[in-house]
Amino acid sequence: MNHSGATCDQRAAVEVSKDKNGIDQVLLHNPRGASVQVSMHGGQVLSWRTERGEELLFISSKAIFKPPKAVRGGIPICFPQVGNGSLEQNGFARNRSWVIDNDPPPLHPNDSNGKAYIDLLLKPSEEDLKIWPHSFEFRLRVSLAAEGYLTLISRIRNINCKPFSFSFAYHPYFSISDISEVRIEGLETLDYLDNLFQKERFTEQGDALTFESEVDRAYLRSKDVIAVFDHEKKRTFAVRKEGLPDVVVWNPWEKRSKAIVDLGDEEYKQMLCVNGASIEKPITLKPGEEWTGRLELSVVPSS
Structure with a gap:
C-alpha cells in the first residue's frame, strides 16, 4: 500500500510493518538496493544502508526500542x-x-520525483500542551534518492493564536571506523559554544576538527555543507543543510560513555554526531507561519 503520495513507480519502494514492540515502521528502498528504515516512534530514522547493504548510521547495542525513550542512535x-x-x-x-x-501539502517536485519517501505528522497531545502550550503541526518527509542519499525535510506550522519560539536539531549518529581516525572539515574559523565549559564562546583554530577527548560544541552560522572524513573506511559523509544555521558536534568519549545507560562503554569509538541545528537564535513563528529545515546526507568513497 502506498502511504506517501508517491507516484506509481515508487509504490513497491515503501513498505509499512511493525517492529517487535508493535510500533509501526516504514522501509524505503531504491532500485539499486539502498534502504532507509523509519520508526513512527519519534519519527526517527533507525537505519540507512548503501546498495551494498553497509549500515551508515550507528545504533547502540544497548539501545532501548521501547517508548517512551528515544532510541540511542539513528537520527x-x-x-x-x-x-x-x-x-x-x-x-x-x-x-x-x-x-x-x-x-x-505539496513539496517541490524535486523532493518527490525519483525518490522513495514517506510523510509523517506530529501534533501536540493534551499532555504536550500542558508542558509547552503552543499548537503546531510538524510535518516530516523522509526520502531516499536513486543515488542513495537521504533527505529529511521538516515543516513546522504555528496553528496557535499567538507566536511561539523553538530550537531544533537533526541529530544523526554516523557509523565510523574509529573516532581517532575521523576529521571534520567546514568548521574552521567559526565561533562555537562549548557545552563542556558552560556554553562559553570560543573560535575554532584548526583547519579540521579531530578527536582526542569528549567534544560537545555548537558551531554557529556555519557553511551549508560539512564534510566528515573517515580515513580507515575510506569514505566521506557530506552533511548539507538549509534553514539550519548551526552545527552541533558530539562524541561522549570514554568517561561520559560509562555514565550513559543505553550506550556501551567502548561504543563512543564507533559513533560521531554532526547535527544540522538552529540553536543560537530561536526560530519564532507568528500565527499561520511555517518554517522549513532540510538535511541531506550523502556518502562518497574517498582516497
Missing part, C-alpha cells in the same frame, strides 16, 4: 528544545508517536 529529532531547558532534554518530539500523513 533523533530535537524539537522544540535542543539540549537542556524547561522541557525534557532535546524536547519531546523524539519521544512521541507520529502518524503517516496521507495528504500532506
Whole structure:
C-alpha cells in the first residue's frame, strides 16, 4: 500500500510493518538496493544502508526500542528544545508517536520525483500542551534518492493564536571506523559554544576538527555543507543543510560513555554526531507561519 503520495513507480519502494514492540515502521528502498528504515516512534530514522547493504548510521547495542525513550542512535529529532531547558532534554518530539500523513501539502517536485519517501505528522497531545502550550503541526518527509542519499525535510506550522519560539536539531549518529581516525572539515574559523565549559564562546583554530577527548560544541552560522572524513573506511559523509544555521558536534568519549545507560562503554569509538541545528537564535513563528529545515546526507568513497 502506498502511504506517501508517491507516484506509481515508487509504490513497491515503501513498505509499512511493525517492529517487535508493535510500533509501526516504514522501509524505503531504491532500485539499486539502498534502504532507509523509519520508526513512527519519534519519527526517527533507525537505519540507512548503501546498495551494498553497509549500515551508515550507528545504533547502540544497548539501545532501548521501547517508548517512551528515544532510541540511542539513528537520527533523533530535537524539537522544540535542543539540549537542556524547561522541557525534557532535546524536547519531546523524539519521544512521541507520529502518524503517516496521507495528504500532506505539496513539496517541490524535486523532493518527490525519483525518490522513495514517506510523510509523517506530529501534533501536540493534551499532555504536550500542558508542558509547552503552543499548537503546531510538524510535518516530516523522509526520502531516499536513486543515488542513495537521504533527505529529511521538516515543516513546522504555528496553528496557535499567538507566536511561539523553538530550537531544533537533526541529530544523526554516523557509523565510523574509529573516532581517532575521523576529521571534520567546514568548521574552521567559526565561533562555537562549548557545552563542556558552560556554553562559553570560543573560535575554532584548526583547519579540521579531530578527536582526542569528549567534544560537545555548537558551531554557529556555519557553511551549508560539512564534510566528515573517515580515513580507515575510506569514505566521506557530506552533511548539507538549509534553514539550519548551526552545527552541533558530539562524541561522549570514554568517561561520559560509562555514565550513559543505553550506550556501551567502548561504543563512543564507533559513533560521531554532526547535527544540522538552529540553536543560537530561536526560530519564532507568528500565527499561520511555517518554517522549513532540510538535511541531506550523502556518502562518497574517498582516497
